[in-house]
Amino acid sequence: MKTVTMADVAKHAQVSKSTVSQYLNKRYDYMGEKTKLRIEQAIYELGYQPNIIARSLKQKSTKTIGVIVANILHNFSTEVSRAIEDACNRADFHTIICNADDDPAKEKKYIEMLRAKQVDGLIIFPTGNNRDLYQKMLDENYPVVFVDRSVEGIPVSSVMLENERASEMAIDYFVNKGQKRIAIITASMIEDVSPRLERMEGYKKALQSHKLAILDEYIKSVEPDQVEEALQEMMALDQPPEAILAGNDLVLKEVLQFAKLHHLNIAEDLSVIGIDDVPYASFYTPPITTVAQPTFKMGKMAGEVLLDKINKKKTTDERPDYRFEPTLMVRESVKEKGGYVL
Incomplete structure (x- = not known):
């Protein structure tokens, strides 16, 4: 035909x-x-x-961007990606979303594949371990934006949460409710992922500001499948923690599963706050207090910043970072103990 x-x-x-x-x-x-x-x-x-290919060659643009998320299982990743897609769609750009599984080798393959397909720019939730590749894009003036994470020494604009503030808000709330033995569990920090480091730093600073001891046995940075073991070690202490800050949504899920398995009542036996406002937090029993990220605002900003770079409205060497304030979503997972009020 x-x-x-x-x-x-x-x-x-x-x-x-x-x-x-x-x-x-x-x-x-x-x-x-x-x-x-x-x-x-x-x-x-x-x-x-x-003929999209012919038009792209003529216009020197595919009207397409690539989004490489570190782990699509995070509620944060899916909501931010959706907001990026909305922002790009309004500008008549298509998006290709790839999941790197926090694997630098997989991230590298996706960066190379998307650039081979001549996407006009990339939004990356970086693993941090492809520094040469990130720098190469900068050297070539290729439009790229980081989300959720920054990479030390790589001047790429990043859209991030005020992570220290997120932990501080949670610890302040625990202390205001009379909690003193407060633990934290984050995902593994072997790769020095910036939000994990910052949330840990915020936790320590908040304890210090309330003149509470920083105890190594109350601090765990592990993979999600190791959270149960970490909790078992904590709860076996002579003075187990009475409150736990879960560093992200996947850790929170494991904490809640541990509590159910070991017949611990959230709030009564163990107070919990999670960073990332997962959908089930509001209807879990009891509803879980969380520190929410403005995911849709962050995704919109990432999309708009990248489009500005693509349209040459901003040069890639400016490196402004975009930090967003967290919000404490107060619910019922923290017990009021009394006797210690801010």
Whole structure:
């Protein structure tokens, strides 16, 4: 079957090829409504499909960006990715979303694959272990934005939470409720992932500000499948923690599963706050107090910053970082003990 061309559409609609081209590129501010309708009808009747590759070569743009998330299982990742997609869709850009599983080798393959497909820019939740590749993109003035994490020595604009503040808000709330033996569990910090380091630092600073001891046995940085073992060690102490800050949504899930398995009542036996406001937090029994990230605002910002870079509105060497304030979502997972009030 003969391929339908732009010339066929023009002939069918009784207009010039340039008019059809203007219509396809949405440059029809001065085009008559009847002309637009004729072209639209011709495209429909002929089944015309624009040659995206040819158009990309001509315009030197694929109108596509790549998003590489560190771990798609995080509620944060899915919500931010959705907001990025919304922002790009409004600008007539498509998105390709890839999941790196916190694996630098997989991240590297996705960066190389997406660049081979000539996407116009990348938004990356970086593993941090592809420094040469990140620097190469900067050296080539290639549009790239980081989300959730920064990489030391790599001046890429990053969209992040005020992570220290997130931990401080949680610890302040625990202490205000009379809790003194406060533990923290985060994901593994072997790779020096910046939000994990910052949340840990915020935890320590908050304890110090309340003149509470920082105890090594109350601090665990482990993989999600090691959380149960970490909790068993903590709860076996002569003075087990009475409150736990879960460093992210996956850790919170493991803490709640541990409590159920060991018949611990949340709030009564163990107070809990999680960083990341997961959907089930509000209807869990009891509802879980969390520190929420403004995920949709962060995703929108990441998309807009990258589009600005693509459109040359900002140069890639400016390196502004964009930090967002967390919000404490007070619910019922922290017991009021009394006797110690801020």
